[in-house]
Amino acid sequence: MFLKSKRLIERKEGLDQLKEILKDKGKALIIHYSCESFVTSHGRTPRVTSISVRSMETAQMKSFSIHIQAQFDGKNFNNLNPEDYDTLEKxxxxxxxxxxxxxxxxxxxHWNMRDSNYGFEAIANRYKILGGNPFHLDDDRKYDFPRILGKIYSYAYEKNKPDGRLLNLAIRNEISTRDTLTGKQEAAAYDDKEYLKLHRSTLRKVDIMDNIIHRTEQDKLKVNLTKVKIYGLTIPGIIEIVKNNWILFSIWTILFYVLGAATEPIVQRYFGLGQ
Structure with missing residues (x-):
């Protein structure tokens, strides 16, 4: 009995987390948001422009955005002053x-929403600055999907350049990136007060995340790694590679059968088996 390698143990942890998320899709939500550039905010907590939440079971989307709130309040979202923005954002x-x-x-x-620069904490800090009292979501209700992917495939599953792992992974898997913005493009859209563009980008990224989760569940996600890197170059890892590839499994089975048939006379001759 082979002991599992560290890579396979980590992979099992990731697959178990994925199974935990998806065992009841009615209780699974995908969240993403867009905000002001970290660079142009000059050290202060970036303003939030839009938040999108999608149900994994129904695909229904709940959206919160500056441009929608402006319309509710009868404001021209293309011409907001700082005071207007604070009111609408709050x-x-x-x-x-x-x-x-x-x-x-x-x-x-979520996708990398882990800290005070970009994440649940950043949104909460922004609301506090505006005078609000944010609700605290327990940390055990938050699932950072890139970390789960890292456990399943190893953390080199996709490159960061040129457009970030999320969009690069989408392109690799031929998932539509229509309406999405890169980090630089989002900064430019914010500076130009193109809040609708930012909102559309957020919506599309949630859709991309849903697609990536679904393909991971179906074991059909294409990543920037070989099978050896995913499973590890160990005997247990090689066995997993063979088990998860029907062509290799068929070849392995045939070779094992042929080898057994070829060695059977020798075994019987020297050990007297079958007499």
């Missing part, structure tokens, strides 16, 4: 946290 985040609180028992799947 209202938008109030609605977001109300939604989060009503879905606090769901599993929130």
């Amino acid at each position: 209202k938008m985040l109030f609605e977001f946290y109300k939604y989060m609180k009503s879905n606090k028992d769901k599993k929130w799947i």
